Amino acid sequence: MKICIWGNVTDAIMGITPGGAELQIALLAKALKQNGNDVVIIDPSIKEDIETEDGIKIFSVRGWDKGIRILRTFTHRLPQFYKLLKQQEADIYYCRIRDFRHIFSYWAAKKVNAKFILALASDLDILSFGMRCKHSYFTQLSGPWLYLNGLLVEAVYPYLTRKSDKVFVQHEGQLNILQKKNIDALIVSNLIDLKVIPSSSENKRNEFVYVGAFDKRKGFQQFFELVQKCPECMFRVIGLPRDRTGNKYYEKLKSFNNVILMGWLSHSKTISNISKSIALISTSPMEGFPNIFIESWACEVPVLSLFVDPGSVIEKEKLGYFANGRVEVLIEKVKYFNTNKITCENGKDYVAKTHALNEQKQIELNSIFEKIVHSR
Numbered sequence: 001m002k003i004c005i006w007g008n009v010t011d012a013i014m015g016i017t018p019g020g021a022e023l024q025i026a027l028l029a030k031a032l033k034q035n036g037n038d039v040v041i042i043d044p045s046i047k048e049d050i051e052t053e054d055g056i057k058i059f060s061v062r063g064w065d066k067g068i069r070i071l072r073t074f075t076h077r078l079p080q081f082y083k084l085l086k087q088q089e090a091d092i093y094y095c096r097i098r099d100f101r102h103i104f105s106y107w108a109a110k111k112v113n114a115k116f117i118l119a120l121a122s123d124l125d126i127l128s129f130g131m132r133c134k135h136s137y138f139t140q141l142s143g144p145w146l147y148l149n150g151l152l153v154e155a156v157y158p159y160l161t162r163k164s165d166k167v168f169v170q171h172e173g174q175l176n177i178l179q180k181k182n183i184d185a186l187i188v189s190n191l192i193d194l195k196v197i198p199s200s201s202e203n204k205r206n207e208f209v210y211v212g213a214f215d216k217r218k219g220f221q222q223f224f225e226l227v228q229k230c231p232e233c234m235f236r237v238i239g240l241p242r243d244r245t246g247n248k249y250y251e252k253l254k255s256f257n258n259v260i261l262m263g264w265l266s267h268s269k270t271i272s273n274i275s276k277s278i279a280l281i282s283t284s285p286m287e288g289f290p291n292i293f294i295e296s297w298a299c300e301v302p303v304l305s306l307f308v309d310p311g312s313v314i315e316k317e318k319l320g321y322f323a324n325g326r327v328e329v330l331i332e333k334v335k336y337f338n339t340n341k342i343t344c345e346n347g348k349d350y351v352a353k354t355h356a357l358n359e360q361k362q363i364e365l366n367s368i369f370e371k372i373v374h375s376r
Helices: 020-034 072-088 102-111 129-135 143-162 172-180 220-229 245-251 266-274 289-297 308-319 326-334 343-355 359-374
Strands: 002-006 038-042 058-061 093-096 115-119 167-168 184-189 209-210 233-240 260-261 276-284 303-305 320-322
Touching: 002 020, 002 072, 002 326, 020 038, 020 093, 020 167, 020 359, 038 072, 038 245, 058 220, 072 102, 093 359, 102 143, 102 184, 115 143, 115 359, 143 289, 172 184, 172 308, 172 320, 184 209, 220 245, 233 245, 245 260, 266 289, 276 289, 289 303, 289 343, 303 326, 308 320, 308 343
Parallel strands: 002 038, 002 093, 038 058, 093 115, 115 167, 167 184, 209 233, 209 276, 233 260, 276 303, 303 320
Antiparallel strands: none
16 A cells, blocks of 8 residues: 655654654554555655655655745645645545645545545544634634634535545544544554653652643643642643743742753653653643553553543543543642552553554554555
8 A cells, every 4th residue: 555644744753753643643654664555755844855764755845935935835835735745646645633734635635546534633623613712722822824724724624524535533532523423433543652661660759740831722720720739749840831821830830849840851751751750640621642641651650630531541441530620629639649550550551452553553554544445
């Protein structure tokens, strides 16, 4: 099979992790390539074509920055992008991360008689417009282009979810929403390369850990409230402010005696810090299936989540604690939390069974793609 993917994912392919969705695209691409498929990636952010050690071909879009700045998106960029997509003549075009330009990948797929897969990167991809306004659009200051981009995405995404040959979802909750809309969807679990997970046997666990951007969209205000009301607990905080709200509470945290501000860390150092923690704290109001949850469980570290329990796995598999949106309940849980050996082992076992990128998972993924290629 030939699979064509597009996006700003070159860094993730090369081992630098810009974001969770990019990491998932990179892991999928590598898994499909290792199974003998031809995998090509179109990345408009790079200047020259690249072929990785794995044999994945990454193509730049020629002349992406040429032309008059205001007009070039429509006079040059999108036409060249669409032309390059069609030239791949792939069997499957795969898209992930919310973007209106996926429509060009869909059109290219139809033009060359290929299949089109849309993979969800967040619950927001299929929830109501009001929910996206509350948890995304109204939580950040945006310029005219970003508002225009948002409008285009709102027009394109419902169409693509209906017209895709298959929609990949991350957990049962997303699957149930799409089934009610009679949309053909399949759970394809997020992946993790267990080779990046350190041994946890020698680690001493003294602090809780928060990992992520400091902004409204990640619930940093609620995290600040938790830290403020748990002065007897220590917190290791990894990340940097991304909006005014995040910066406001970040500056206040500098004076707290129970907080260690780590700043931005590489992916490997972040995982190392997680492995030394009592539990991961999540106050984000909206996610898909966070990579950071999977990485924590792989490190035998439970997750204490305020708003998010993807597919109810935290409760079903006993992987930590879900506060169901009740801040005061999460605060009490943190104050009196005791690391449970069984809970820690549950996390490691669950990840090995469901998310680990091993030979069996590669075969499973290849089978899924082959079935889609040969479907009517």
